[in-house]
Amino acid sequence: MINLGNEHHEFADEIKADSGINFNVCLHCKTCANGCPFIEGMDYAPNAVIRLVQLGLEDVALECSSIWICVGYNTCSSYCPMAIDIPAVMDGLRHKAIEKGVKIAEPDVLNFHTEVLNTVKKYGRTHKLEIMMRYKLKKMDFLSDMGLGLKMLKKRKLDLTPSKVQDKKAIEKIFKEK
Amino acid sequence: MKKFLKKNKNNRSSERLRFSFFPGCALKVSGHESTLSLLKFCDSVNIELKELEDWNCCGSSSAHSIDHNVAKHLPMRNISLVPKGIPLLIACPSCLIRLKSTYLKIKEDENLRQEYEEAWGKPFDEDLEIIHFFEIFNRIRLEDYINHLEEKLKKIKVAPYYGCMLSMPPNLRFENNYSGIMEKTLSKLGADIIPFGYANMCCGTYLSVAKPQLAQKVVTQIVSKAMEAGAECLVTACSMCHLNLEIRCALENSIPVLHFSELLSMALGAEDQKKWFPRHIVDPVPLLKKRGLLVS
Ligand code: SF4
Numbered sequence: 001m002i003n004l005g006n007e008h009h010e011f012a013d014e015i016k017a018d019s020g021i022n023f024n025v026c027l028h029c030k031t032c033a034n035g036c037p038f039i040e041g042m043d044y045a046p047n048a049v050i051r052l053v054q055l056g057l058e059d060v061a062l063e064c065s066s067i068w069i070c071v072g073y074n075t076c077s078s079y080c081p082m083a084i085d086i087p088a089v090m091d092g093l094r095h096k097a098i099e100k101g102v103k104i105a106e107p108d109v110l111n112f113h114t115e116v117l118n119t120v121k122k123y124g125r126t127h128k129l130e131i132m133m134r135y136k137l138k139k140m141d142f143l144s145d146m147g148l149g150l151k152m153l154k155k156r157k158l159d160l161t162p163s164k165v166q167d168k169k170a171i172e173k174i175f176k177e178k
Numbered sequence: 179m180k181k182f183l184k185k186n187k188n189n190r191s192s193e194r195l196r197f198s199f200f201p202g203c204a205l206k207v208s209g210h211e212s213t214l215s216l217l218k219f220c221d222s223v224n225i226e227l228k229e230l231e232d233w234n235c236c237g238s239s240s241a242h243s244i245d246h247n248v249a250k251h252l253p254m255r256n257i258s259l260v261p262k263g264i265p266l267l268i269a270c271p272s273c274l275i276r277l278k279s280t281y282l283k284i285k286e287d288e289n290l291r292q293e294y295e296e297a298w299g300k301p302f303d304e305d306l307e308i309i310h311f312f313e314i315f316n317r318i319r320l321e322d323y324i325n326h327l328e329e330k331l332k333k334i335k336v337a338p339y340y341g342c343m344l345s346m347p348p349n350l351r352f353e354n355n356y357s358g359i360m361e362k363t364l365s366k367l368g369a370d371i372i373p374f375g376y377a378n379m380c381c382g383t384y385l386s387v388a389k390p391q392l393a394q395k396v397v398t399q400i401v402s403k404a405m406e407a408g409a410e411c412l413v414t415a416c417s418m419c420h421l422n423l424e425i426r427c428a429l430e431n432s433i434p435v436l437h438f439s440e441l442l443s444m445a446l447g448a449e450d451q452k453k454w455f456p457r458h459i460v461d462p463v464p465l466l467k468k469r470g471l472l473v474s
Contacts, residue, residue, distance in 0.1 A: 075378070094244060116384075
C-alpha cells in the first residue's frame, strides 16, 4: 500500500500548471501504452508516468527514461479517449527535470536536442552535419554509423554548408526572449 | 449542361492557385529530391508555391522538449512573415503541427496575442490559413490535368506509409483529416495499393540518431511487413520518414522508398528523375524500369 500525504498534490499541480494539461482525467485504460512503438525503450509506460506524477513520486518521474524516449508524435494522444495531450505532459516533465538538475536518464537524447538548438541559434535553421559532428564529439563516439555518414554525404543527404536565415537579429531575439 | 460542365472544368484548370510555401529544414537541407519533385508536381497542376521569405526552423522536436520559450517564438516569427491573404502550405507534418498549434493558441489567448504583436510588430492575422500539402487534393482535380490517369502508374505495387502524419494532438483533433489520401490518389493514377497494417507507425524520427537500435527495430518491422504484404516499394509524404526508412532498415534486400511527390510528378509526365533518384539510398530505378515507368 502507498501512503499518501497531502504533499503529493504539489508536484502534480506544478506539472499541470507548467504543461497546461489536466492529466487527472486519465482512465489508465493504457491505450497510449498499447499504441506506442517505443515502449520497449521506456522504463515506465506513458500512463504509468502519469500515475507517478499523480502519486507525487517526483524523483522517479523526473529520472525515468520514458520522458526522453517519447518523441511526441501523438499516436497516443490521437487515440486517448480523454484527449490528454500526453506529449505535452512529457514536455513539462523534461523541463522540470532540467530545471531541478536531476540525473537525466537518457543524456544522448538531451545532447541531441541541445545540438539541434545550437545550430538553430546560430543559423536560424538546423544544420544536420554540424549536429551530427558535435553530437558524436560530445559522446566521444566516432566509429558507429561512420559508414552511414559517408553514404549520406555521398548521396548528398547531408549538406556541407548550412542554410541560413538572413535576419540574424530576429533569431538572436528569440533565443534571448524570456 | 454538358457544355456548362466543360466550361467549368476548363475554368478550374486555368485558375492558378497561390500558396506561401514553408519547406522546413528536412526538405530544405536534406530532402532535396522531395522538394524538387513537389515543386514540379505543383507547377504541373497550376499551383504556385512561393517560398516563405527568410523562414526559420519551426523548432522541430527539440525546442518544445527543452526550451518552451524558443518553442513559442520560432513558429511565431514564421507566422508573422506570411503575406496577408495567401494560405501557408506546409509539407512536413511536424512543422505543420508546430505552426498550426501556435497559431491556434494565439487566436484563443489574448495575452499571447499581445506578446506576439509586441515581439513581431505586426497585427495577428485572424484569417491566416495554414494547410498541409495533402489539402491540395481537396482543391484540384487531377483529371483536369491528366488524360487516361488510370494508366499512369502501371500497377506498381505501393505500400503508402504515413508515419505520424495522421496523428494529431488533441487541440488539432478537429482539423481536416487526410486518412487514405495517398491510397485514393495513387490508385486513381493506376498504382496497385498494398495495405500492410504498419502505415501509421512512427518512423522514430530523431531516435534514429540518439537511440539507433530502437529506431532500427521499428523501421525494419515497417519495411518487412510491407514486403511480406507484397509491396514493391513504400511511398511516404514526409522526408524525415523517408530518410529513416532508408537509413535504419536492417534488411539486405530492402525495397525502395519513394516520395509521394515523385510518383505524382512521374504520373504527370515529369522527366527530371535524374535529379531525384541518385539521392536515394535504395535505388528505385531498376523497379521503375521493370514496371515500364522509366525508359532507358
Ligand atoms: S490513453 Fe489517455 S486515458 Fe488512457 S491511459 Fe493513456 S493517458 Fe490515460
